[in-house]
Amino acid sequence: MKQINVGIVGYGVVGNGVARILEEKKELLIKKSGIQINLKKVFTRNWNKSFPYPLPEEKKAYSLEEITEDKDIDIVVELTGGIEFPYNLITECIKKGKHVVTANKALLAEKGKDVFLLAEEKGIRIGFEAAVAGGIPIIRALREGLVANSIERIYGILNGTTNYILTKMLKEKKDFNSVLKEAQELGYAEADPTLDINGTDAAHKIAILASLSYGGFIDFSGIYVEGIEKVNNLDISLGRELGYTLKLLAIAKSHNGEIEVRVHPTFLPSEHPLAKVDGVYNAVMVEGDSVGETMFYGKGAGSLPTASSVISDIVDIGKSIALGVGREIEVTSMNWEHKDLSLTKVSDFYTRYYLRFTVPDVTGVLARVAAVFAKYSISIAAVIQKEKVLSFTGEKKEKVVPLVILTHTASENNIQKAIKEIEQEKITVEKTVLIRVEDEEI
Amino acid sequence: MKQINVGIVGYGVVGNGVARILEEKKELLIKKSGIQINLKKVFTRNWNKSFPYPLPEEKKAYSLEEITEDKDIDIVVELTGGIEFPYNLITECIKKGKHVVTANKALLAEKGKDVFLLAEEKGIRIGFEAAVAGGIPIIRALREGLVANSIERIYGILNGTTNYILTKMLKEKKDFNSVLKEAQELGYAEADPTLDINGTDAAHKIAILASLSYGGFIDFSGIYVEGIEKVNNLDISLGRELGYTLKLLAIAKSHNGEIEVRVHPTFLPSEHPLAKVDGVYNAVMVEGDSVGETMFYGKGAGSLPTASSVISDIVDIGKSIALGVGREIEVTSMNWEHKDLSLTKVSDFYTRYYLRFTVPDVTGVLARVAAVFAKYSISIAAVIQKEKVLSFTGEKKEKVVPLVILTHTASENNIQKAIKEIEQEKITVEKTVLIRVEDEEI
Numbered sequence A, B: 001m002k003q004i005n006v007g008i009v010g011y012g013v014v015g016n017g018v019a020r021i022l023e024e025k026k027e028l029l030i031k032k033s034g035i036q037i038n039l040k041k042v043f044t045r046n047w048n049k050s051f052p053y054p055l056p057e058e059k060k061a062y063s064l065e066e067i068t069e070d071k072d073i074d075i076v077v078e079l080t081g082g083i084e085f086p087y088n089l090i091t092e093c094i095k096k097g098k099h100v101v102t103a104n105k106a107l108l109a110e111k112g113k114d115v116f117l118l119a120e121e122k123g124i125r126i127g128f129e130a131a132v133a134g135g136i137p138i139i140r141a142l143r144e145g146l147v148a149n150s151i152e153r154i155y156g157i158l159n160g161t162t163n164y165i166l167t168k169m170l171k172e173k174k175d176f177n178s179v180l181k182e183a184q185e186l187g188y189a190e191a192d193p194t195l196d197i198n199g200t201d202a203a204h205k206i207a208i209l210a211s212l213s214y215g216g217f218i219d220f221s222g223i224y225v226e227g228i229e230k231v232n233n234l235d236i237s238l239g240r241e242l243g244y245t246l247k248l249l250a251i252a253k254s255h256n257g258e259i260e261v262r263v264h265p266t267f268l269p270s271e272h273p274l275a276k277v278d279g280v281y282n283a284v285m286v287e288g289d290s291v292g293e294t295m296f297y298g299k300g301a302g303s304l305p306t307a308s309s310v311i312s313d314i315v316d317i318g319k320s321i322a323l324g325v326g327r328e329i330e331v332t333s334m335n336w337e338h339k340d341l342s343l344t345k346v347s348d349f350y351t352r353y354y355l356r357f358t359v360p361d362v363t364g365v366l367a368r369v370a371a372v373f374a375k376y377s378i379s380i381a382a383v384i385q386k387e388k389v390l391s392f393t394g395e396k397k398e399k400v401v402p403l404v405i406l407t408h409t410a411s412e413n414n415i416q417k418a419i420k421e422i423e424q425e426k427i428t429v430e431k432t433v434l435i436r437v438e439d440e441e442i
């Protein structure tokens, strides 16, 4: 039986899970795959601490070269994090003819083009199932299971921390800061949760999914990203009244030869399958022209779920190595269209909107707002005007109330112009809240 | 570029979808897979009718031999249905060195062992992604994506027709027969829906999933199967009151070295993700020891969704052929444990139960029922005794009412004994309704 040697770099949350499964499930993996996977060495920069899955001395590497220079190691598993260090490591491995498995979405989203083109040139495979949606085998599904489909839209909940926070805000009516604090105490949010909260992590993942779906490279800096920092309980509950649930959604769709990729707090119809995905779970909805709607749901993070995906890549690449697969037609990159994809500009987004204006409770306000909407050809689907007094304004101390308008599909450009005009005309007394609504109209 | 020649046998709902996608998406498939798939010939027994995707004359075969004897055809796609004919066809193809793709769950569930062992012997691959849950890539997920997992439980909604009927019964409070008739008129149920309604179709599919999950062969005749023919609106609504939704669930789990496989109407907690899968959609929940809970959701049938999966197999096998993959380690069968799996006997099922007794509305009835339960060590979780009068009984014309008991986990053996004793003691006036509840207690 062919033995495949694996080296791991980075021994943290995911690394420990991978080592544990490779050791504890050796026999199962042999039975299922027909190959023997041998964890040869692990390198991490500091062995002087305790690990959830402690390793015997002979598996510990004390320099990176023990991995990269070892001719017996077939596959290097990069589990460090960040961009600079893993980029150098991975490109070095590719040049040395070692296949690579990584869970590093930041690297692939921001430097994927370099990595994949180099890998393609050298006939090297890059496994990255774990980089998106942890344990959910979504990369494989897109690449193989749904190969017969043109992807019309792919969107989902790709960050567990923010989904946990939004779920708690909805169910317990607590505000953002107190839920975030709670999540950190419970270990559902990192000490520095910035990349989760501000949407960057979800953007990294949707960049990868969009690349794969549309077969080209995406300029990460061109993706529109908005986090959940400013999400307000008032909007969560007003949206609920209109039949919508707030989620941090990552969305990619194709139209007119452009790819629209965006991450932002989004209202989904409460009956939508993604609206029911609660807590730390992730889910990805894929709409293909043949298959229709499919959804993939599971744990998007955590040591063993993520390791489960890392190992699926090791097995897959290991089998290819054992079979002596030639390099000529293996698609190693996401670049099956062999081009850069062009991204839709924000001003060209075309979707539905929830707008909350903060207005004095006087007659004529709705009429004035509606007039501006009409001017920009924005069609109104629903209005909620609330008794709820937020504050008082002006000399006469008039009540200030929320005025919520749900639009039909409109262009972002027109929406922004309308908001600007309404604010300039001082119809509102506070900044307007804009939340996009994902609810295709037929 | 390597060209892979495909022959299709059977040109109905799925066959037309496959031909359409192969022709219309030729370019996309080349880009994504690096191979060129050529639909060489299609055989069906009667070309004298109209087809949704009409074929040019040169693609039509008028005898089976035009496919089976054509040395250029690499992959034969079996899309006829039934068992006898496709069994002979597939074994012939295997012997002739042709790889096979099929959507035929009946064949694989009932004759899979013969087919897979022969294929393994001959080094032939059998693709069957489309046989379970239509367009959902669940076979690939189990085989590859979740390879690092021991599967603790796999269960789901695997038949769209029955899920459509149960959804309608719940939402519109209509009875089984009228909803079935409606479903037939709308084309959601076949003219002869027997195999759907009586659970056989779902049983075929869970047999395949269980084989794959536990790595051996399953004696199909040993699977416990109950259909939805006798499902009653009263139970749907009483279950709802207790917080449960009724679904036709197909379940496989492993314990004590045995595999428990069963299909029956099942109450699921209404908050469970599967409880929210409505209409003709399918969904499969997989619990792996590493990944935790994952769910796969999508269309379980229909021409293009099913064809989407058929084509994923053609591409996958086509790529292997093009790469000149050796035969030594490709796992061609589901038999990675190399054994027959032993099935748990019905009497050894261990689950929760919903029991509806039909009893006269007199004092002491609940006490008598509870006494029998205690005797068989069955612990009661909840009771609903209803004012609702079903009929009248006895000389005194006493009111007859439903008495519903939800148990904690109990053995089927004890439950059956308790019901028998309660009925023999004539505490009840009608046959007791038993519905199993899938709600793991910790």
Ligand SMILES: NC(=O)c1ccc[n+]([C@@H]2O[C@H](COP(=O)([O-])OP(=O)(O)OC[C@H]3O[C@@H](n4cnc5c(N)ncnc54)[C@H](OP(=O)(O)O)[C@@H]3O)[C@@H](O)[C@H]2O)c1
Pocket (backbone or CB within 6 Å): A009, A010, A011, A012, A013, A014, A015, A043, A044, A045, A046, A078, A079, A080, A081, A082, A085, A103, A104, A105, A106, A130, A131, A134, A300, A301, A302, A303, A306
């Ligand atoms: N955690 C998850 O659930 C999850 C899910 C999906 C994807 N990922 C991705 O998986 C990767 C690893 O995540 P993680 O959660 O396992 O991170 P982690 O717990 O912080 O572990 C990172 C490990 O890499 C080591 N390391 C960092 N820089 C190094 C360097 N320059 N040289 C040698 N070792 C270095 C760290 O050592 P020190 O301990 O000395 O810092 C630590 O052992 C990241 O790319 C992450 O985005 C994680």
Ligand SMILES: NC(=O)c1ccc[n+]([C@@H]2O[C@H](COP(=O)([O-])OP(=O)(O)OC[C@H]3O[C@@H](n4cnc5c(N)ncnc54)[C@H](OP(=O)(O)O)[C@@H]3O)[C@@H](O)[C@H]2O)c1
Pocket (backbone or CB within 6 Å): B009, B010, B011, B012, B013, B014, B015, B043, B044, B045, B046, B078, B079, B080, B081, B082, B085, B103, B104, B105, B106, B130, B131, B134, B300, B301, B302, B303, B306
């Ligand atoms: N339909 C779905 O959504 C779906 C989903 C998943 C799996 N499947 C499976 O896919 C297979 C095909 O289903 P389908 O819905 O496409 O069935 P279908 O519409 O009834 O088509 C079957 C085709 O096979 C032909 N055929 C039957 N017996 C034949 C024979 N002995 N020789 C030559 N041709 C023969 C039929 O010809 P005639 O028209 O002359 O009878 C017809 O063209 C079945 O195994 C089914 O269980 C179907």
